[in-house]
Structures are given as structure tokens and as C-alpha cells.
Amino acid sequence: MKLVRENRKRLGYIPIGYKLMLSYMIFIIILVSVNGYVSHMIYDTSMRKQTRMNIQGTMSQIRENVAYKVDDITRISSSLYDDYNLIQTLRVREEGKEKYYRMVQVIIPKLESATRSIGFSQRLSIYFKNDSISEYYQARDERSGPEVTEQTYDIYHLSRIKNKNWYKELPEEEYSVTMEWKQIEQDGKEDRISLIRRLVDTNDPLNLEEVGIMRFSVRLQDLFESVNFTKLGNGSMVLVKDKTGRVIYSSGSIKDSSTNEGANNIDGLVVAEASNYMTIEESMNKQGWTIVAHVPTNLIDQEAKKVRTFIIAMCILCFILFTFAGIFISRYFAKRIMKFVSVLNAFRQGDLQKRITYRGKDEFSQIATALNGMGEDVEDLINKVYLTQLQKKEAELEMLQLQINPHFLYNALSSINRLAKFGENEKLQRMVVELAKFYRLTLNSGRTMIPISSEIEQSNAYLSIQKVKYGHRMEVQFDIDVNIWPYETIKLIVQPFIENVLKHAWSGDRIHIRIVARMEGDDIIYQIIDDGMGMPQAKIDRILDSNIEIETGHGIRNIDQRIKLQYGVSYGVTIVSRRGMGTSVRIRIPAKKRKLFQDHHLN
Structure with a gap:
């Protein structure tokens, strides 16, 4: 380490621009190689173009010879015609x-x-x-x-x-x-x-x-005597196709290296000609014929091979020489850059305590100092913002919770008042007992999250209260999946919807309510289904839109907001209703196991 420090002092400050210049030199050499390759391609293209022109001239002569014989027969037929x-x-x-x-x-x-x-x-x-x-x-x-x-x-x-x-x-x-x-x-x-x-x-x-x-x-x-592949060179093939593309005459043969099949395999020929053959066509429009020549490009490749070999040799030599320089330079910078990368990865994973220890006189030392300072500032800022947001979220949840509990209590006390007014003491007694049971479950030592079994029991207690009031006019069916018992839920999110059914959904003197709770993938789904009068979609939209002031439906909106605050905007309440047929409320929350079950699973 002492030797390294002495070398650093001896070398002194080297700007990062000069260090990067060495890396750019490698790209300059690559650019020269690419330029040589492009030059070779231009030379190769020029040769191919000249060869194509020569072959095109030969093909034109072949077409003229065929046309002469065709015109000879046409002329004789015209003499009779x-x-x-x-x-x-x-x-x-x-x-x-x-x-x-x-x-x-x-x-x-x-x-x-x-x-x-x-x-x-x-x-x-x-x-x-x-x-x-x-x-x-x-x-x-x-x-x-x-x-x-x-x-x-x-x-x-x-x-x-x-x-x-x-x-x-x-x-x-x-x-x-x-x-x-x-x-x-x-x-x-x-x-x-x-x-x-x-x-x-x-x-x-x-x-x-x-x-x-x-x-x-x-x-x-x-x-087609003049349609002869020897005029184009060995390995060539000349075809005459009719207007449907069918081959009516061929001269010569070619082989596809992948199939080793001859000229009769025209599909194989199409594969070969893309890389190994030059294709030239001449049309005879009167007859609808096309004369097609497939000429191998190996002759052109042999001429271009010398230039290609020289360029490849130069590129290999440059590659070997500059590879060693590139390895040295890349290691020099990589060791320093990886220090910054490791610290940034630690920051990304939440470890804001990690710092860079760097000694030097170049720009890296300045970056290290700035990054260390940034880590300290970000850590302080995150702590402040996180605590503030957490407190705000808890306050909002508590506020929404307080809005719901008085709402239910008010409705329950109103029902008790009516029973007392009409002197129905037995029903009054049962309702008070069930109300006490309901609030015992609701208070739950002040916890916001409760077992799903407690939420279902709360709803059942509420329905017991309402059965005292409505008797046989109300029918209730529970459809509960026992696999959901290990999970927890926000408390008091099912009962308000049951209360809403009994308050607004009556259509006649009877109503049927079905309460469903089940697993669906990684989510828990509650459903409260009734066969009441239903409501229009416009009303549902107004209730769930937090930007619109409403006179009724505060309880439904509050539940939706509580779920979104706790779990995120992808969860919450959806309502489907049709006038005269009833309403289906769907509540979706993530399936999160209670801590007791998690600890038991880990053990």
C-alpha cells in the first residue's frame, strides 16, 4: 500500500479526459478496420456489378436468339392467318x-x-x-x-x-x-x-x-438452343419459366450445399441463391416467358479473397496489440468504478450507511466525496419523509375508522329506540346483547387488523341484531371458504355493506342476502349479494369517485379508501348492480397471514 501511495504521488494528477482518450484510441483502430471492410465491400460490389452487366448482356443475346426463332414460327403462322x-x-x-x-x-x-x-x-x-x-x-x-x-x-x-x-x-x-x-x-x-x-x-x-x-x-x-449455361460459366444454370412460374426448359445444374440436390429441386435452389448465386432475369412479354440465370459467385469471391485476407490480417494484428492496452486501461478504471457501483447497489438495497474510501487527486476523489455526502443527506431525508408519511397514513386510517363506527352505532340505537317505543322488550333485550357482542369484537383492543374469522363473526352479530327487527322477512346465507381462516383483514369492511342492503335495497317485504368469502389466487374476496331493487351505474360511479361530493354512500366510499390506503390502489371495492335484479358488492384485499400463523409456519 505504501508503494502504491508513492506511485500515486509520483504520477500526480491525471485528468479523466486523458484516460478516456486512451480508450477512444481503441475505437479509432476499430473504425480503421471498419473502413477497410467497407472498402472491400465497395470493391466486391463493383466487381459484382460489372459481372452482372456482362451476364446481363449475354442474357439479352439469349433472349434475342429465342425471340428470333419464336418470331420465325409466328411469321409463318401469320402467312397462313x-x-x-x-x-x-x-x-x-x-x-x-x-x-x-x-x-x-x-x-x-x-x-x-x-x-x-x-x-x-x-x-x-x-x-x-x-x-x-x-x-x-x-x-x-x-x-x-x-x-x-x-x-x-x-x-x-x-x-x-x-x-x-x-x-x-x-x-x-x-x-x-x-x-x-x-x-x-x-x-x-x-x-x-x-x-x-x-x-x-x-x-x-x-x-x-x-x-x-x-x-x-x-x-x-x-x-431454346441458345439457352445454354456454358455461355455464363461452369456451375451456372439457365431456366425458362412460363407465366405461371413453371419451368419449361433448363440448362445446367447447381447444387445447394445444405441439401446436395440438383437443379430439379427449385425450392432448394431458392435457398442457395440468396448467398451463393447471382440471379438475373430477362422477360419475353409476348409469350409470358421469363429466362432466369443463376450464376455462382465463387469466381468473384476468389478475386476478392486476396483483398479480404490482407484486411483481416491487419485487423487481427491491431486487435492483438491493442487488446493488451485495453485490458490494462479497463482494469485501471474498473477497480475505481466498481467501488462506486458497490456503494450505489448498497444504497438501492436500503443500506445508506456504506461509504467509499478513496484516495487520489483526480475526479474520482471528488465523486467519492460527493457520493458519501449524498448518502448521508438521502438517509436523513428518507427518515424524515418516511416517518411523516407513516404518521399521516395512520392518522387517515384512524379518521376513516372513526367515521364508520359512529355511523353503525347511530343506526343500531335508532332501531333500539323504535323497539322500546313499541314495547317489544324481548327483542330489545336480544338486540342489546348482540350489540354488546358486536362492539366487543369491533373494539378488539384498538387493533385495525383482525382475523377474518372475527370479521365474519362481527357481521353475524350484526345480522343477529337485525333478525330481531326483521324476523322471517330477511334471509341470510353464508358461503365461507375455510382456507381463509389463517389470514387477517381490516376490520369492519363487510358489515357496512350488509347495513346498506337493509337500508336501501328492499324491493317488497322480503330480501335475501348472500355473504361469500373465499381465496382467489393471492387475494381474499368478499362478496355481499342481494336480490333487492338495485341502483343505476351512475350512482355507483358517484359513490366511488372521491372527487365528487355526495349526500349518501359515505360509508361505502370510506371503506374503499381505507382498503386503498392500507394495501394500495389496486385493491378496494367494486359494485355491480341492475335495477330490479339486485346488487353484488365485491371487496378485494391481499391474502396476508396473521403473525401467529406466520410464526408457526416458520417454526
Whole structure:
């Protein structure tokens, strides 16, 4: 200790600002590290942006290539759609030689020209509404694969597809616009897709009459030949989705590291792409298709890894160097601050006697002196305020108690006066005996808190007094939970409500009163229930509102105030009443055991 004092004298006074500056230096180093990290993120973002632009250009080219092939088929279908001579020929019903010439000289040449105008394999199926046109089928090569070129056409009657869902679901015809790309019939199994389009008679522009259906069926591999993942890099995947989000073509595959599943698991792909893949989309609005590319980011990560490694190494070095300095500084301040914390905790727990012993020439010594002085001042102030409030509370309780006792005595003496006036001596004698018993229990050696059993006995004594007066006109039922006997209560909080029932609740010449006392959680609940005339809610509100002056109901309000003063504002009296049905008074107090029972429990 002597060495410590000598070192303190030698070091002299060091302002706390300089000490804090050392701590701030650590945050400056952290700020430099964060700045390096942000720089790396900007570099990484720039690389990703450039890569995305390159991939976006490739995706645009893929979309243009697909659009070219789609437009090629659309152009050929339009050549049949807008062929006025063909449409007029299809409207006429012919037989015999004319029918043969129509097929050989008009229909077949036009279909052959249309199929050969497309630069890749396709199957044209055309359905004519005119059943006078003969059906015609072409043989197909049994071989399959991209090396086999199919440019065939078949002629069918429209009646073959009248009940097909894909035909029924065709949208209403809009001239030169209505067409759909859809997988129908055997397209799904054969990896094909079809362009479906009507042939219509345009003589009446307001009423386009359907004369046939064109279906160009092409292989997905031929149509989406340019949709190739190798154009984007190894590990990539390119998907073509229809307007419902269903994948109709895919190239390449990716694996989700958490499931090790391939490209067919699209839900797994969604999990992977959030952190491991860059996703780019190109839309083909006319067809409702979306070309989606999932490109792995590991190539970009490899380029950024060098910069990241350097920054991490610098951050680790700074962390090691300044950790030792931070430990020393934190201990230096922690020892002093913990002294103040321990004293403040003692103050919070009520121990205002604890003081700080601190020697030094810095700001801590000034704080210690001020805190010690504050403890002394607060202790004195608390003692004064606590005693004052306690005396005030006890005086208020005593005052409210004194208001209630004379109130009951006045009513009891009035009843005795009436009995004496009418010469009912036997009833008078019983009432005086019960009144003496009641006050013997009420006085209770001047104590405010009494056992619950005594409170119930007081109420019973009061009812015995009233039975002398009312006889069989009054029926009383007690419903008491025996588990409440170990607990105590403020005295004289049930009887005034019974008195109030007998004074104000009569509805006819009979009345029934039920008195309930039970445990409810950690509370004791009293209930005084009657079947009298009841009272309006507005009157109940006026009685319980201490801010309103009232002519009647002082006893009820006083009981509510006594309970709140003793236990707090969360306890007290609530009243529910309905005119013509009766009133229910509910008194809630905390369940506190009598000292006798507490001592017995501890022993």
C-alpha cells in the first residue's frame, strides 16, 4: 500500500479526459478496420456489378436468339392467318373433283410452303372446321434426336378437339394478336411445346368467324438452343419459366450445399441463391416467358479473397496489440468504478450507511466525496419523509375508522329506540346483547387488523341484531371458504355493506342476502349479494369517485379508501348492480397471514 501511495504521488494528477482518450484510441483502430471492410465491400460490389452487366448482356443475346426463332414460327403462322385465298377456300364445301383439286392445288402447297419456311424441325397440325376437307397425315421418321429434321404437316377435322381443354381455354380472338405457347397432348412427354393459333374469316371485322386451328409443335431443344449455361460459366444454370412460374426448359445444374440436390429441386435452389448465386432475369412479354440465370459467385469471391485476407490480417494484428492496452486501461478504471457501483447497489438495497474510501487527486476523489455526502443527506431525508408519511397514513386510517363506527352505532340505537317505543322488550333485550357482542369484537383492543374469522363473526352479530327487527322477512346465507381462516383483514369492511342492503335495497317485504368469502389466487374476496331493487351505474360511479361530493354512500366510499390506503390502489371495492335484479358488492384485499400463523409456519 505504501508503494502504491508513492506511485500515486509520483504520477500526480491525471485528468479523466486523458484516460478516456486512451480508450477512444481503441475505437479509432476499430473504425480503421471498419473502413477497410467497407472498402472491400465497395470493391466486391463493383466487381459484382460489372459481372452482372456482362451476364446481363449475354442474357439479352439469349433472349434475342429465342425471340428470333419464336418470331420465325409466328411469321409463318401469320402467312397462313392472313392468306385471304386460303381462308375463302376453307369456307366452301366441295365434293368430287373440285374437292380433290382444292387439296392438291391450294391447301397442300400452302402447308408445304409454310413448313419448309421454318429453319428447324417442327410439326404442323391444322384442324379445319369444314368437314368436307379430307384429313391428311404424313409419315414421320422413327428416329429421334437433334440430327433428325422434321418438317411435316397433318390435316384434321376440328371436331377432334372440340372437347379438349386446351381448345376450350383459348382466349377470345383478337385479330392478329391471339396466340398461345403451351404444352398440350404429348408435348410434355416428348419435350416439345406448341404454338396454338386460330384461322379466322375476316370478312366481318366485328365478328371474326373461326375456320380452323393451327398448332406448330417444336422441340424445346430446337427452340431454346441458345439457352445454354456454358455461355455464363461452369456451375451456372439457365431456366425458362412460363407465366405461371413453371419451368419449361433448363440448362445446367447447381447444387445447394445444405441439401446436395440438383437443379430439379427449385425450392432448394431458392435457398442457395440468396448467398451463393447471382440471379438475373430477362422477360419475353409476348409469350409470358421469363429466362432466369443463376450464376455462382465463387469466381468473384476468389478475386476478392486476396483483398479480404490482407484486411483481416491487419485487423487481427491491431486487435492483438491493442487488446493488451485495453485490458490494462479497463482494469485501471474498473477497480475505481466498481467501488462506486458497490456503494450505489448498497444504497438501492436500503443500506445508506456504506461509504467509499478513496484516495487520489483526480475526479474520482471528488465523486467519492460527493457520493458519501449524498448518502448521508438521502438517509436523513428518507427518515424524515418516511416517518411523516407513516404518521399521516395512520392518522387517515384512524379518521376513516372513526367515521364508520359512529355511523353503525347511530343506526343500531335508532332501531333500539323504535323497539322500546313499541314495547317489544324481548327483542330489545336480544338486540342489546348482540350489540354488546358486536362492539366487543369491533373494539378488539384498538387493533385495525383482525382475523377474518372475527370479521365474519362481527357481521353475524350484526345480522343477529337485525333478525330481531326483521324476523322471517330477511334471509341470510353464508358461503365461507375455510382456507381463509389463517389470514387477517381490516376490520369492519363487510358489515357496512350488509347495513346498506337493509337500508336501501328492499324491493317488497322480503330480501335475501348472500355473504361469500373465499381465496382467489393471492387475494381474499368478499362478496355481499342481494336480490333487492338495485341502483343505476351512475350512482355507483358517484359513490366511488372521491372527487365528487355526495349526500349518501359515505360509508361505502370510506371503506374503499381505507382498503386503498392500507394495501394500495389496486385493491378496494367494486359494485355491480341492475335495477330490479339486485346488487353484488365485491371487496378485494391481499391474502396476508396473521403473525401467529406466520410464526408457526416458520417454526
